[in-house]
Amino acid sequence: MDGAIGLKGCRKIRGSQIRHLLEAKDFFLFDCDGVIWHGEKAITGAPNVVNTLIKQGKGVFFVTNNSTRPRENYVHKFCRLGFTNVNQEQIFSSSYCSAIYLRDVAKVQGKVFVIGCEGIRNELREANVPYLEEVDEPDATIYNCALPTDVKAVLVGHDDQFTFLKLAKASCFLKDPDCLFLATDNDPWHPLKDGRILPGSGCLTAALEVATGRKATIIGKPSRFMFECISSQFTGVDPAQCLMVGDRLETDMLFGSNCGLETMLTLTGISQMEEAEEYSRSEQSNEQCFVPDYVVDTIADFLPAFEELD
Amino acid sequence: MAGSKCTRLNGALIKQVLDSVDSVLFDCDGVIWRGDSAVPGAAEVINLLKKHGKNVYFVTNNSSKTRKLYAQKMGRMGFNVKEEDVFGTAYCTAMYLKTVANFKGKVYLIGSNALKQELEDVGIQQTGVGPDHISGAQSDWANVSLDAEVKAVVVGFDEHFSYMKVNRAMQYLNDPSCLFVATNTDTRLPLEGGKAVPGTGCLVTAVEMAAQRQAQKVGKPNGFMVDCVASQCGLDRSRCMMVGDRLDTDIMLGTNCGLKTVLTLTGVNTLADAQAHQGSGCPERQKMVPDYYVESIADLLPFLQG
Numbered sequence: 001m002d003g004a005i006g007l008k009g010c011r012k013i014r015g016s017q018i019r020h021l022l023e024a025k026d027f028f029l030f031d032c033d034g035v036i037w038h039g040e041k042a043i044t045g046a047p048n049v050v051n052t053l054i055k056q057g058k059g060v061f062f063v064t065n066n067s068t069r070p071r072e073n074y075v076h077k078f079c080r081l082g083f084t085n086v087n088q089e090q091i092f093s094s095s096y097c098s099a100i101y102l103r104d105v106a107k108v109q110g111k112v113f114v115i116g117c118e119g120i121r122n123e124l125r126e127a128n129v130p131y132l133e134e135v136d137e138p139d140a141t142i143y144n145c146a147l148p149t150d151v152k153a154v155l156v157g158h159d160d161q162f163t164f165l166k167l168a169k170a171s172c173f174l175k176d177p178d179c180l181f182l183a184t185d186n187d188p189w190h191p192l193k194d195g196r197i198l199p200g201s202g203c204l205t206a207a208l209e210v211a212t213g214r215k216a217t218i219i220g221k222p223s224r225f226m227f228e229c230i231s232s233q234f235t236g237v238d239p240a241q242c243l244m245v246g247d248r249l250e251t252d253m254l255f256g257s258n259c260g261l262e263t264m265l266t267l268t269g270i271s272q273m274e275e276a277e278e279y280s281r282s283e284q285s286n287e288q289c290f291v292p293d294y295v296v297d298t299i300a301d302f303l304p305a306f307e308e309l310d
Numbered sequence: 311m312a313g314s315k316c317t318r319l320n321g322a323l324i325k326q327v328l329d330s331v332d333s334v335l336f337d338c339d340g341v342i343w344r345g346d347s348a349v350p351g352a353a354e355v356i357n358l359l360k361k362h363g364k365n366v367y368f369v370t371n372n373s374s375k376t377r378k379l380y381a382q383k384m385g386r387m388g389f390n391v392k393e394e395d396v397f398g399t400a401y402c403t404a405m406y407l408k409t410v411a412n413f414k415g416k417v418y419l420i421g422s423n424a425l426k427q428e429l430e431d432v433g434i435q436q437t438g439v440g441p442d443h444i445s446g447a448q449s450d451w452a453n454v455s456l457d458a459e460v461k462a463v464v465v466g467f468d469e470h471f472s473y474m475k476v477n478r479a480m481q482y483l484n485d486p487s488c489l490f491v492a493t494n495t496d497t498r499l500p501l502e503g504g505k506a507v508p509g510t511g512c513l514v515t516a517v518e519m520a521a522q523r524q525a526q527k528v529g530k531p532n533g534f535m536v537d538c539v540a541s542q543c544g545l546d547r548s549r550c551m552m553v554g555d556r557l558d559t560d561i562m563l564g565t566n567c568g569l570k571t572v573l574t575l576t577g578v579n580t581l582a583d584a585q586a587h588q589g590s591g592c593p594e595r596q597k598m599v600p601d602y603y604v605e606s607i608a609d610l611l612p613f614l615q616g
Contacts, residue, residue, distance in 0.1 A: 162476075189520055203520045
């Protein structure tokens, strides 16, 4: 029993409540994995929801920490899975936003050392941000490898080719306090479609933070930067007019909270209703930020609300 | 416990302190050697301490050598040392699994050949040492085949550390009955010339985060290594001194185990670091303030030679 003011609703809504929300909001920010698709399979009804929102003239954006694909690839995936009319400009991935940050915010003068996948390097190329082309000999070690002096930033993202040598090199670069330390995101693990999980970039970033004694600047959710990217590229994106829809309490809901957006948890992904309820009973104020305003079983629950609107 | 801390150990004080102890525990990296170079005078200090009737043991978090290899390295540098005097975390982790965890089963090992050797020497089988690069598609990695005999994940220093290893460890640790042990959590391994290599702490953190579990740590500042020395060699903790270069491992260990503590300035931490802890009001940080400090362990030579 809590009479505290300002606690989030954390309540499941359907039908007319959703209709009210759809009328009130002009912008919808969707996480991808676990919200609109699972791996290569669209969540039933999701394409219909997204297509309808776009047709109705709502601003629809996709905000994902998944740094493994360039935005171009995402456009193809959207198309493949039945989400028509999604343009590259609507897609905000942590790799794209990291490139934007390096180019426009940090205005990095020098090269970037990337611990990450091709998707990240692709976005850096697109943004004309120079990065180090590593060509280490197979038997190179930290004692004998090349350490260029024009590295002015280290960017850590998802890297399935992560090695001790990369960790050691990055630590050397980061000894220079003027060398930036960025991470695409700090997710500790990612789910695969069959319920298994894989280590996330958060693990690699944490290892490097321990090695250097420095904290990374996180680009992706829950940090605000991706929202700032959106509002700098599109006019009139007022937080009060936005709804953030996601499946991960500690990432998506916190992101929404950090940016002043109302939040909706969909139960088709990582977090469960019980976890949301536990956070809402928590006395720690930082855990209140994980609590969603609204909850739906799936975003397909929007569909009946559309019919009422028509 | 009497007031003064962080006192320079020199002159007459050296005799006073050494007379009050029977055993001296030395850390290795940054104390008696740096990389492959001995700290000048170190061998003489060790040998003279023994001549003066002191028991000398070595307690190192570095898991990359077996105690045999450590003894050999020390021999090459002129230290008069036996294998039984050396307690590295490779050996102590094997001891921990055998005597504390009563471990039966296989280990998934992220670590060195030395750690593998020490485990095998106590009859524990392992899998995983050496290079392990990613192959196949992403969906294969989560379905990576798990050895059903593996009942523990052990993480030590590993130059072949890779994403795939974090993945495998995480998959094993999904089973809550699988043990999770780490040799130590040092953040850096210091080398000659001021270079440092990321330490085991980085690797442990990566696996802990992926698995969302905490490892049981064997090395300093956990007291197990001192228990190891005590159970094998006998040790009167009230007449024992710990000499190290890291406040968060060596000095913390000494304080936790009731030993006298000496910081040497030839390694990771500076006098300013120690004084900062001393000036803080925090009880946890006070544990990292040494009783004494020396510029180098060679500072003990004038007394030992005289």
